[in-house]
Amino acid sequence: MTTPLVEAVGVGRSFRLGGQVIEALLPASFEVFPGDRIALMGPSGSGKSTLLHLMADLDVPSTGRLTWPALGASGRLRPGRIGMVFQASSLLPMLDLAENVALPLLLQGHTQEARERALQALDAVGLGSLADKLPEELSGGQAQRVGLARALVGRPKLILADEPTGQLDHATARHVLDALLAALEATDAALIVATHDAEIGARLRSVWYLSHGSLHSELEVEPAT
Ligand SMILES: Nc1ncnc2c1ncn2[C@@H]1O[C@H](COP(=O)(O)OP(=O)(O)OP(=O)(O)O)[C@@H](O)[C@H]1O
Ligand SMILES: [Mg+2]
Secondary structure: OOOOEEEEEEEEEEEOOOEEEEEEEEEEEEEEEOOOEEEEOOOOOOHHHHHHHHHOOOOOEEEEEEEEOOOOOOOOOOOOOOOEEEOOOOOOOOHHHHHHHHHHHHHHHOOOHHEEEEEEHHHHHHHHHHOOOOOOHHHHHHHHHHHHHHHHHOOEEEEEOOHHHOOOOHHHHHHHHHHHHHHOHHHEEEEEEEEEOOOHHOOOOEEEEEEEOEEEEEEEEOOOO
């Protein structure tokens, strides 16, 4: 049997805001396996980012047990085993694109090959010719592709993308998703994409729905061609 990348048993997350408790994620149990392609859908505020941040080991559940059986122990998963694309642009404005993309490798001590691999990752998302530009010189779609390149450069086993095509027009969104799927084609990495875009949902094999913090269905769907 394949060992899961992520295993969640009754995992929930609540936040205290003033005197109020917000149940951002109600207790949920699930597994993520190598090669999975999952769209995480649900309205604004339904808990998509909360769930991704938990799976990225950026946050800690309030209840339940979250483990990464095939990846390793909490605290040692990023950067390296898990690549994360954030909802808001997270490029450092004073570094050029190659330097931004190389950062995860530098943090892991791979200084020798960092630049070359960063250039390859930028090529893979179609931005190789912009390697020495600064983030401020990019369009929104280009900046999101640089974020993808940075998430992929360390060849992670699990890629968590939080609305990587948010605020893009349909054609650009399709290019960004194409770049992501093409980069993963020959790998067994798992991909989870939080998105409001039904077209993205239709192109991934599974769709998970969140509603008011409740992960209420997992459907296997035929990917659209
Ligand atoms: N750090 C926090 N402190 C307090 N409340 C939070 C925190 N993070 C998230 N929440 C609340 O948890 C709920 C789920 O938020 P979350 O960001 O996960 O939703 P989302 O589905 O990603 O929404 P969007 O589509 O707008 O990005 C919301 O009610 C939000 O206000
Ligand atoms: Mg969100």
